[in-house]
Amino acid sequence: MKKILLFLSVFTTMVILTGCTLGTSEGDNTVTVYSERHYDTDQLLFDQFEQETGIKVNVVKASADELINKLETEGEDTSADLLIISDAGRLHLAKEKDLLQSISSETLEDNIPSNYQDADNQWFGLTKRARVLVYHPDRVSVDELSTYESLLDSKWANRIVVRSGSNIYNQSLIASFIAINGEEETRTFINGLVNNFSRDPEGNDRDQAKAVMAGIADIAIMNTYYMGKMANSSDPYEVEVANKLKVFFPNQETTGTHINISAAGVTKHSENKENAIKLIEFLSSIEAQSTFANANYEYPVNPNVEPADLLKSWGDFIAQDINLTQLGVYSSQAAIIMDEEGWK
Numbered sequence: 001m002k003k004i005l006l007f008l009s010v011f012t013t014m015v016i017l018t019g020c021t022l023g024t025s026e027g028d029n030t031v032t033v034y035s036e037r038h039y040d041t042d043q044l045l046f047d048q049f050e051q052e053t054g055i056k057v058n059v060v061k062a063s064a065d066e067l068i069n070k071l072e073t074e075g076e077d078t079s080a081d082l083l084i085i086s087d088a089g090r091l092h093l094a095k096e097k098d099l100l101q102s103i104s105s106e107t108l109e110d111n112i113p114s115n116y117q118d119a120d121n122q123w124f125g126l127t128k129r130a131r132v133l134v135y136h137p138d139r140v141s142v143d144e145l146s147t148y149e150s151l152l153d154s155k156w157a158n159r160i161v162v163r164s165g166s167n168i169y170n171q172s173l174i175a176s177f178i179a180i181n182g183e184e185e186t187r188t189f190i191n192g193l194v195n196n197f198s199r200d201p202e203g204n205d206r207d208q209a210k211a212v213m214a215g216i217a218d219i220a221i222m223n224t225y226y227m228g229k230m231a232n233s234s235d236p237y238e239v240e241v242a243n244k245l246k247v248f249f250p251n252q253e254t255t256g257t258h259i260n261i262s263a264a265g266v267t268k269h270s271e272n273k274e275n276a277i278k279l280i281e282f283l284s285s286i287e288a289q290s291t292f293a294n295a296n297y298e299y300p301v302n303p304n305v306e307p308a309d310l311l312k313s314w315g316d317f318i319a320q321d322i323n324l325t326q327l328g329v330y331s332s333q334a335a336i337i338m339d340e341e342g343w344k
């Protein structure tokens with residue numbers, strides 16, 4: 001009986017040791033990504049990276065704030081190597097909370113323009129999107145449109161839709177206004193905009209376009225890539241919506257259209273730092289940037305990659321001239337004043 005027990009315990013120890021060894025070698029060849037992005041494109045790119053390098057990509061998806069909290073709570077014990085968020089503001093907050101680290105990579109310096117990188121190389125932009133006006137050409141003529149601010153005019157009463165004020169895209173839009181115009185003017189803007197809403201905010205960006213199509217409103221404020229995704233959707237109604245509605249880049253003669261980026265940063269306690277850097281380098285490559293452009297309709301950050309034809313058909317535009325870290329600096333102030341001024 002003793003012999004059997006001894007055998008079992010030796011056997012068990014061996015299994016545990018073998019398991020550990022396997023675990024460690026696998027640990028060396030993985031990269032764990034905490035990502036806020038919710039697109040099939042990203043999984044496709046991770047699979048491609050895995051095939052090309054043999055490095056296994058583990059993905060944990062949650063909202064930006066949830067991922068930042070998770071990193072804070074986990075501290076040194078985190079398994080995350082890379083944080084990917086579709087908001088420069090939240091990346092900046094992660095940096096401020098000391099959750100990221102500076103890295104150096106010639107490939108990234110070559111592929112990503114400096115205005116889309118953190119000054120200390122703690123995060124690197126991957127894709128770009130603009131928050132534009134989408135309008136119904138039967139009810140709005142293009143020469144009636146000019147700026148975000150002009151939407152406060154009483155002629156737009158009951159004609160504007162946009163998603164909830166708690167949404168990160170809207171908070172960054174308002175953060176950019178605080179950076180450019182100051183808090184008082186921004187409060188006036190929010191208040192006037194809310195007055196012209198045709199309904200209480202509901203749904204996502206695509207739902208705003210559908211509301212314009214259905215006649216609930218005439219103008220939606222939304223991100224460019226959703227127009228691209230709808231134009232190429234498997235849902236025929238989305239294709240119809242995208243083909244009918246038009247895109248307008250506001251503030252071309254004033255402060256520029258609001259843009260935001262998705263960006264990636266290596267976590268402070270990453271145990272697979274080299275793999276994490278390799279993955280960002282891969283995502284900034286011409287190959288991956290073309291996938292972001294042609295499959296997810298985002299503007300590539302790599303200047304050697306062209307946007308998708310649909311995006312090119314809307315023409316070039318001038319973006320807000322602010323450092324994107326400002327979106328992080330003003331994001332909590334933005335959330336507070338949006339709530340106070342009634343953008344729920």
Ligand SMILES: [Fe+2]
């Ligand atoms: Fe989105």
